[in-house]
Amino acid sequence: MKRVSVYLLGTMLLCGMLVAIAPPGLAADFNRNLVVDTNLTASESSDVYLEASEAISQKPQHYAVIVGISDYKAIGDLNFCDEDANDWYAFLTQIGYDEIVVLGDNTNSYLQYDGIATEHNAKLALIDLVSKAGPKDTIAFISSGHGSGDSRGSSLLCMWDISAGENGEDGYFWDYEVADILEHSVADQIFVFLDHCFAGGFGEELMNMPNSKNVYFASTCDIMGMGWDAGEYENGMWTYFFLEYTLIGIFDSEPRTAMESVFDIAEAVYPYPRGAHHPQEY
Numbered sequence: 440m441k442r443v444s445v446y447l448l449g450t451m452l453l454c455g456m457l458v459a460i461a462p463p464g465l466a467a468d469f470n471r472n473l474v475v476d477t478n479l480t481a482s483e484s485s486d487v488y489l490e491a492s493e494a495i496s497q498k499p500q501h502y503a504v505i506v507g508i509s510d511y512k513a514i515g516d517l518n519f520c521d522e523d524a525n526d527w528y529a530f531l532t533q534i535g536y537d538e539i540v541v542l543g544d545n546t547n548s549y550l551q552y553d554g555i556a557t558e559h560n561a562k563l564a565l566i567d568l569v570s571k572a573g574p575k576d577t578i579a580f581i582s583s584g585h586g587s588g589d590s591r592g593s594s595l596l597c598m599w600d601i602s603a604g605e606n607g608e609d610g611y612f613w614d615y616e617v618a619d620i621l622e623h624s625v626a627d628q629i630f631v632f633l634d635h636c637f638a639g640g641f642g643e644e645l646m647n648m649p650n651s652k653n654v655y656f657a658s659t660c661d662i663m664g665m666g667w668d669a670g671e672y673e674n675g676m677w678t679y680f681f682l683e684y685t686l687i688g689i690f691d692s693e694p695r696t697a698m699e700s701v702f703d704i705a706e707a708v709y710p711y712p713r714g715a716h717h718p719q720e721y
Contacts, residue, residue, distance in 0.1 A: 445655035448694030586635025594640025664715035
């Protein structure tokens with residue numbers, strides 16, 4: 440397992456830093472107005488505005504794809520994966536993510552809904568995510584639903600259309616398929632959170648990617664373990680303890696909290712303290 444400090448808001452600039460990085464002729468007023476030196480020539484003033492514009496355009500961006508499937512097309516349903524998706528969406532929106540795509544089922548209500556979580560749609564959303572993110576940006580892939588594996592070292596996410604595939608896919612979103620997409624990302628930080636049975640099997644694939652030094656991955660269990668719906672919390676159990684109990688409840692939604700710190704607290708209180716059903720961190 441690999442530990443690298445990852446923050447969900449990446450390296451987003453703080454207002455207090457603007458004074459230090461402003462180009463000559465610019466200063467940051469306390470009321471956030473931009474103060475321009477009126478003694479500059481027209482040419483110098485134009486250069487100042489150009490530099491300021493470029494600085495703004497280079498601000499790190501934050502992108503996410505969230506999947507939450509409770510009601511499946513052809514297999515048994517779950518109860519709270521749609522709530523997991525809503526809670527992650529609300530949190531990422533609150534801390535300032537620039538673009539979020541939410542894929543779910545066709546019977547539940549979502550705070551944002553961008554389509555059914557078929558394998559085809561999930562792949563397209565991830566490819567788009569990777570294509571948009573630059574070397575200063577942060578991307579997140581968060582998913583909650585059924586999971587499975589082949590008992591030979593590979594794990595998969597059960598998309599909405601599993602066993603009744605659509606658009607040329609079968610609904611089995613394998614670990615190597617996710618890695619085949621994410622390995623092309625040049626993002627500064629890649630956050631992956633999976634609340635699926637057998638999700639720990641994704642760790643090896645993600646850590647073998649050429650950009651793995653930028654990846655933080657937390658799963659609800661190991662390669663042969665189970666994830667759980669938790670009725671008393673109305674969430675997936677791992678989603679509740681990682682997001683609701685720890686990141687929101689203890690760290691007060693501070694976006695620059697290191698994910699390793701969140702994991703350490705969440706796993707300490709998780710009801711399955713050891714074995715295959717215990718959360719994993721990579």
